[in-house]
Amino acid sequence: MKGMFLISLMISMSCIAVFSIALWNYMFRSSRKVLVACAAVSVTIIAAGELAYYSTAFPELENVFHPVLFYGSLAALSWLFMFFFAFPVLLIGAICCFFIRMLRPRHRPETKERKENTAAARTVTRRTFIKGTAAAIPLAAVTVSAGGTFAGESYLDTTYHRLAFPRLPDYLDGYKIGQLSDLHMGLFFSPRRLQESLDALAAAGVNRVEITGDLIDELSLLPACRQILQQNASRFPDGMDFCYGNHEYYRGFNQITAMLEETPVRIMRNSHIVVSTGRGNGMTGCTGKDDRPFYIAGTDYSFAKGDKEFSRQREAYVQKTLQGIPTDAFVVMLAHHSAFIDEAFRHNIPLTLCGHTHGAQVALIGPLVQAVGFKYLRGMFASGRCRGYVNRGTGHWLPLRVLCSREVSVFELKQKN
Known part of the structure; x- marks a missing residue:
């Protein structure tokens, strides 16, 4: 700010x-x-x-x-x-x-x-x-x-979501994913708030943490951010993943990227990682008989102007992100802008995690914010067997919130009988 x-x-x-x-x-x-x-x-x-x-x-x-x-x-x-x-x-x-x-x-x-x-x-x-x-x-x-x-500024909500998927690999039954988004570390989101957020996810027993962009605004906090991420990574057995938001580009893309590369956090930019090739191989405490693999994918942030160009670039980013992933894989996709949920539903991605909107921060203006271009403002959305979630923001660059508190999100994956 x-x-x-x-x-x-x-x-x-x-x-x-x-x-x-x-x-x-x-x-x-x-x-x-x-x-x-x-x-x-x-x-x-x-x-x-x-x-x-x-x-x-x-x-x-x-x-x-x-x-x-x-x-x-x-x-x-x-x-x-x-x-x-x-x-x-x-x-x-x-x-x-x-x-x-x-x-x-x-x-x-x-x-x-x-x-x-x-x-x-x-x-x-x-x-x-x-x-x-x-x-x-x-x-x-x-x-x-x-x-x-x-x-x-002070209150942090931990939201729990139990999601049942009919084609969930058996080794992912009970698997917990935590989400942080839009922390905006800076004037009104201090390093101690980042620590508080990670403590909340650790207390919920999540297996891995996904950070969906806009991590830091004040570059003077880069050393503190790096230290906290390094010290807390071991608390999450399967690690931490990150996708870029618009503020990484605004504030200092190269500096923020360099900081993250010095931590165990995995950066995804229109790319993906294989978490397990099947049967829980490569994961901590996850075993099963299902040979289907598990992937985490993450898109870059699109700055395309105009609805048509924005939609076209989102589709191009998602195609690049998913390229090479087997069709039978279980995929969790990260995208900062919630508009990517449309593409995720089209590509039948089981779970997509987003942020960017802050949930409007003041609940009364939520309908207005949706009307000006944010179809997916906050909370859970569904299309068939697919789910997309928009985090209300773990932080903010201005701390005003009315009936729309900061949140860390916890998703427990369950097999649907």
């Missing part, structure tokens, strides 16, 4: 803050509107400054956790995201106020006594309502924002 993205975020959130303050003042006509506006703008400037400083200073922190800077930045994000939630409510409220004030009669033929009584009652009721609403909107917004930011 650096460079133009950070600048764009600060500008857009500051503009939303200013408009929100203006709408609030229009709706409630506070006698202290100048004071409220100045205070809100001042806090917004401080919040933006805190985030800018944290982002700039982060590479020089030498991988040391600084709680004041870290939690100060979370608080700054909570303040800025408050306007993200409050703005649409205030906009709708301001429009309603405009029409109510336009349509409200200015003069009513009433007796003086009745007029005074009615006005007094109306004033008390209206004043109470306005004061309550004036306080409720920002209070509700900051509650959702702060809760979503701090809980989004």
Whole structure:
């Protein structure tokens, strides 16, 4: 979260803050509107400054956790995201106020006594309502924002999925695969969160770990990431696999690749590996009589523009990835972008693991995110005997999450009778 993205975020959130303050003042006509506006703008400037400083200073922190800077930045994000939630409510409220004030009669033929009584009652009721609403909107917004930011950063869900396949080799019955995706190690996903995620998968007893892209954003964390992967690889009997996401290309493809090559993690880029040639050969603790092989395949990330070209390149990548795999093999495919699930279903791949979408992070905007181009947003999808899963993200580059927590995924393979 650096460079133009950070600048764009600060500008857009500051503009939303200013408009929100203006709408609030229009709706409630506070006698202290100048004071409220100045205070809100001042806090917004401080919040933006805190985030800018944290982002700039982060590479020089030498991988040391600084709680004041870290939690100060979370608080700054909570303040800025408050306007993200409050703005649409205030906009709708301001429009309603405009029409109510336009349509409200200015003069009513009433007796003086009745007029005074009615006005007094109306004033008390209206004043109470306005004061309550004036306080409720920002209070509700900051509650959702702060809760979503701090809980989004700290809470990690472990999701379990027992998947039955009619043609599963007998030596894979009960086999557990763990998935990490979209960790985005950086400002708001520290090395200790990576360790926490691996601990969760180890506690679930997974046999192998699949990392479906966007592992790291801040290159200053490469040494810490390498050390953690090296130290934890032995906890998973059949190792760890990785496919590229878009952020590997954005942040430093060569540096990230070089780091991974110094760990036991296997990199797959439109390629595959033979996990077992059959009967569980080459696997730890897996034996059986079935001669069918087991493969892990992984695609590269497609940057093709336009729906047709994107679809064409995905198909080309999948064909290259699967080339040479026997038709009777059991295949688990890794792909960062969830759109690859379409190709996986067409090629009858039993299980495909994806990420990229973060599950939209805020559940309420999920339908909007799906509408703009993410057919497979989060969770499990099925087509015949095939399954495709979209991880909600083990991490994030902005920690706001509302009803869409971070997750590590565990898949237990079972034979279907």
